[in-house]
Amino acid sequence: xxxxxxxxxxxxxxxxxxxxxxxxxxxxxxxxxxxxxxxxxxxxxxxxxxxxxxxxxxxxxxxxxxxxxxxxxxxxxxxxxxxxxxxxxxxxxxxxxxxxxxxxxxxxxxxxxxxxxxxxxxxxxxxxxxxxxxxxxxxxxxxxxxxxx
Numbered sequence: 001x002x003x004x005x006x007x008x009x010x011x012x013x014x015x016x017x018x019x020x021x022x023x024x025x026x027x028x029x030x031x032x033x034x035x036x037x038x039x040x041x042x043x044x045x046x047x048x049x050x051x052x053x054x055x056x057x058x059x060x061x062x063x064x065x066x067x068x069x070x071x072x073x074x075x076x077x078x079x080x081x082x083x084x085x086x087x088x089x090x091x092x093x094x095x096x097x098x099x100x101x102x103x104x105x106x107x108x109x110x111x112x113x114x115x116x117x118x119x120x121x122x123x124x125x126x127x128x129x130x131x132x133x134x135x136x137x138x139x140x141x142x143x144x145x146x147x148x149x
Contacts, residue, residue, distance in 0.1 A: 002029075003038055010044065027052055 009026050012018040018026075030037060030048035037045055 006038075006041065010041070 006026065006029050009018060009022045012022060013026060027048050030041075030045045031052055034042065034045070
């Protein structure tokens with residue numbers, strides 16, 4: 001009967017649904033002599049023996065628990081740094097938008113100036129086209145229409 005209970009407790013233990021009393025029964029069962037443990041369950045004995053031994057272990061080092069004062073100090077500095085970072089971001093974002101506006105205005109003025117210069121050169125080129133038109137009329141007078149085709 002005890003073996004059936006142990007097997008059922010093991011199933012519940014590995015499913016994670018065992019109670020503390022059932023786990024205590026498993027530890028007591030596996031803490032006994034090797035010959036009292038069923039042969040097919042002997043592989044679990046080292047696991048439960050380890051848990052029994054580790055429960056009694058203690059640390060020899062001193063554990064210091066802070067008062068939390070340092071955290072408050074760090075949070076104060078972090079808060080101040082965050083405020084400075086946000087203020088700098090706002091300042092520089094406004095500054096760059098003004099710069100972009102000025103750059104856009106300058107680019108527009110340079111483009112207009114370049115277009116005027118292109119227009120003047122085109123006008124000079126069309127003035128010379130009048131000479132070509134006169135040349136074409138003179139050519140038509142000299143050469144008859146038949147020879148032009």
